[in-house]
Amino acid sequence: MNVLKVSRLTIAAFVLPCLIIYVGIVFVPIIVSMYSGLLDWNGIGESKFIGLENFRNLFFHDPVFWPSVRRTLMFAVFSMAEIPVALLVAILLKRYVRRPNFLVSSYFLPVILSVVVVGQLWKTIYNPASMGGMLNQVLTTIGLESWTHTWLTEPAVAMYSLYFVALWQYLGYHTLIQYTGILNVPEEIYEAARIDGAEGFTADRYITFPNIIPIFKISIVLAFIGSLQSFDMVMVMTGGGPAHATDVISTHMYNMSFLSMKYGYGSSIAAFLVVLCLAATFLINLIFSKLEKRFS
Amino acid sequence: MAKMSKLLSLVMTGTLALSLTACGGGSKTDEGSTSSNASGTSSNTTETVKEKNVTITFQNIYPDPTDPKNKLMNKLVKQYETDHPNIKIELDSLNTDQQKLKLKTQAASKEVPDITVVNPAAQMQPFVDAKLLAPLNDMLDQNGLKDTFQDGLLDWYSFDGNTYALPDGNNIGVVYYNKELFDKAGVKVPTTFEEMLDVVKTLKSQKIQPMAIGEKDSWTGSFLFMNMLLRTNNGPGFLKDVVDKKKTFDDPAFKEAVDAFENLVQAGAFQDGATSFDYNAGENLFKTGKAAMYYMGTWATGGIETSSVNGKVGVFKFPTINGKGNPDEFMLAPGSAFAISADSKHLDETKAFLNWFMINFPKEAFEAKGAVGIGQKVDGDFKAAGYSDMAMDVLGLFKDVKGGDLAFDNTMNPGTAQVHLTSIQNLFAQKKDATEVAKEHQAAFEANNK
Missing domain, CATH: 3.40.190.10 (Periplasmic binding protein-like II)
Structure with missing residues (x-):
């Protein structure tokens, strides 16, 4: 702080307006929504205070809730598992491609497309062969007819089809982040390492990775929080169907609040989601602070 | 000392910026409430008092310009605005799902538009129970509007003897x-x-x-x-x-x-x-x-x-x-039905408009070839008017x-x-x-x- 040579008061004065707005549009709604979670309320009429009844139903009597939590967490796990792949792609780009900018931008392209566009695109790809679905037609052509599925409507595979689209869309995003991180590692270190006989993946293990742990962490947090909140892609492609087979926490919350008109109950799901996000962020930070210590 | 004054000026700038934005927001809402108050009083006093300007928000589910109902709505609204220069009708055209969601959000904050769209029986019950919709009995009796509807149809939109919405279809x-x-x-x-x-x-x-x-x-x-x-x-x-x-x-x-x-x-x-x-x-x-x-x-x-x-x-x-x-x-x-917000600031004008709108609805729908399945009685020879087999x-x-x-x-x-x-x-x-x-x-x- 002292490096900045500004008094704490000044800092406070500058931070205050932003802080007020932030508290107003982030924390106040969270508190209000948590309070709504304690109500029996359809969203428009009279409300009744029922204490923790909503949470009790949510945790013990809701057949959709825990499966949707499981799917959400699986989503998060897959998204995080994608980061090492993105890192590998970034390393390969840096090492073997002379002008990688074009490739990086191409990988990044799906990210700037609206989720609705991506969703519709993949819906068409996933269609049954009789409706012109590309994936099934390709499978049939190369003789793997037994592998064809109605990808979005078989409860057993529908969720994985959705995971894949999300991974496809965000691979470029994480590759870009990792690639930028790698570029920031000073070239001299690699040169010094080469003299000592460390090249290729050995250099990556001992130089690249420890140097980009903070960047790696950003990617992990973004992937995790992003997939906990996944909503739009599920809505566009399956709407949580068939029969809740692709419901995640946020779509379940939406269904309850707006379609079943149980606003209080929906709010209790929202409260759960907030707590889950906070806990996850805390946990990830903890793990990474340990990791950083070990490598530095 | 110099440092202190610098800091002070900083704080002043900050507060100035804040108060500016606050003022901006404040004056805006002030404007809104005064104008609506003014029109509110005008609607309560007799009609001989020269009309104040009134804006009626008309939420509807006819967003598609190729839909005959969209065309007839635009036509009727335009005609009404020409006949009543003091009344402006603001259309809020949404597709069905969007409208359902928007209305629920608006209802949660008690900001239902003057005219909105609800669905019959159990689906509109929560809105009626929350007293968000105005009873339309008096308005149905004006100009014989009630008799234009098919027999028994309004029952789906009535609770405890009050009719709360007027269907566009059956x-x-x-x-x-x-x-x-x-x-x-x-x-x-x-x-x-x-x-x-x-x-x-x-x-x-x-x-x-x-x-x-x-x-x-x-x-x-x-x-x-x-x-x-x-x-x-x-x-x-x-x-x-x-x-x-x-x-x-x-x-x-x-x-x-x-x-x-x-x-x-x-x-x-x-x-x-x-x-x-x-x-x-x-x-x-x-x-x-x-x-x-x-x-x-x-x-x-x-x-x-x-x-x-x-x-x-x-x-x-x-x-x-x-x-x-x-x-x-x-x-x-x-069908989905037009309802009027109980808290509408211009209840009388809105009722008058909707009454006129619904009375003209069947005739216009018939001409626009959109009269199959509307909720009102239609006079006219469908075959001769060129309806398909x-x-x-x-x-x-x-x-x-x-x-x-x-x-x-x-x-x-x-x-x-x-x-x-x-x-x-x-x-x-x-x-x-x-x-x-x-x-x-x-x-x-x-x-x-x-």
């Missing part, structure tokens, strides 16, 4: 079929459900898609299922009996309907991946001649007329199941209507309805024992009606 569930594809496969219009299953199998064997459905919007399957229940129950009123605790979902009639529905699905009636097709995508299969049959409310007539299969399409009544039921009993779909067939079916049932979500509360919709959607994805389905329904009904 439709029935029918099966549209593609005559060309039927001829090609050599099948005839089925008169029993068993024949219908055979038709499905024959079409299927000739590689013609038998039926289209947009089951991602799960009400479509439910609408068809309820028609089957109407047959197996040997008449209407099953859900009402459940509500009145005279029957449970474990009733044989319900399970028979589930079985029949599953037979239809298992026979391969619907397109692969039906649960990922939304309403429009499902309907498009039929409208582009890729499917031979399509079960839907008669509101689809207009859309089919403007599609490539126009002229090849006929309609038939949903047949009897195991000899049960009467084909003249239909799924009734009293299919439209004439549909109008013919209307004459046969001898009662029927409402859709599930118009009869049961939203909580139960959602479980039902999911449960039916599930039948498209996997076969399930009818007893299980019944149990699921009963549990949901009991949990949501404590």
Whole structure:
């Protein structure tokens, strides 16, 4: 702080307006929504205070809730598992491609497309062969007819089809982040390492990775929080169907609040989601602070 | 000292910036409330006082410019604004789902637009219970508006003797079929459900898609299922009996309907991946001649007329199941309806406008060729006005209507309805024992009606 040579008061004065707005549009709604979670309320009429009844139903009597939590967490796990792949792609780009900018931008392209566009695109790809679905037609052509599925409507595979689209869309995003991180590692270190006989993946293990742990962490947090909140892609492609087979926490919350008109109950799901996000962020930070210590 | 003054100026700048934005917001809201107050008083005092400017927000579900109803709405609104220069009507055109969501959000903060759209019976009940809608009895008596509606139709929008909304439509569930594809496969219009299953199998064997459905919007399957229940129950009123605790979902009639529905699905009636097709995508299969049959409310007539299969399409009544039921009993779909906000700042002007709008609605709809399935009586010769043969067939079916049932979500509360919709959607994805389905329904009904 002292490096900045500004008094704490000044800092406070500058931070205050932003802080007020932030508290107003982030924390106040969270508190209000948590309070709504304690109500029996359809969203428009009279409300009744029922204490923790909503949470009790949510945790013990809701057949959709825990499966949707499981799917959400699986989503998060897959998204995080994608980061090492993105890192590998970034390393390969840096090492073997002379002008990688074009490739990086191409990988990044799906990210700037609206989720609705991506969703519709993949819906068409996933269609049954009789409706012109590309994936099934390709499978049939190369003789793997037994592998064809109605990808979005078989409860057993529908969720994985959705995971894949999300991974496809965000691979470029994480590759870009990792690639930028790698570029920031000073070239001299690699040169010094080469003299000592460390090249290729050995250099990556001992130089690249420890140097980009903070960047790696950003990617992990973004992937995790992003997939906990996944909503739009599920809505566009399956709407949580068939029969809740692709419901995640946020779509379940939406269904309850707006379609079943149980606003209080929906709010209790929202409260759960907030707590889950906070806990996850805390946990990830903890793990990474340990990791950083070990490598530095 | 210099540092101190610097800091002070900083703080001052900060507060200045803050107060500026605050002022901006404040003055805006002030403006809004004064103008609305002014018009509020004007509407309360007599009309001889020179009219103040009034803006009426008109939320509607006619966003599509190719829809005849969109055209007639724009025409009527423009004409009314010309006749009443002091009144400005602001349109808020949304598609059905958006409108439902927006209204719920607005209702939560008690900011219902002057005119909005609600759905009949159980779906509008929460809004009525929350006293968000204005009773329209007085306005219905003006200019004889009440008598323009079909007999009994307004009952679906009335609670405790007050009518709260005016429907723009009154439709029935029918099966549209593609005559060309039927001829090609050599099948005839089925008169029993068993024949219908055979038709499905024959079409299927000739590689013609038998039926289209947009089951991602799960009400479509439910609408068809309820028609089957109407047959197996040997008449209407099953859900009402459940509500009145005279029957449970474990009733044989319900399970028979589930079985029949599953037979239809298992026979391969619907397109692969039906649960990922939304309403429009499902309907498009039929409208582009890729499917031979399509079960839907008669509101689809207009859309089919403007599609490539126009002229090849006929309609038939949903047949009897195991000899049960009467084909003249239909799924009734009293349409979405215009309601007025109880908190409207210009209640009188809004009522006057809606009264005029609804009185002119049937005539304009007739001219715009959109009068099939509207909720009001229409004078005029449809044939002479150039309505298509299919439209004439549909109008013919209307004459046969001898009662029927409402859709599930118009009869049961939203909580139960959602479980039902999911449960039916599930039948498209996997076969399930009818007893299980019944149990699921009963549990949901009991949990949501404590």
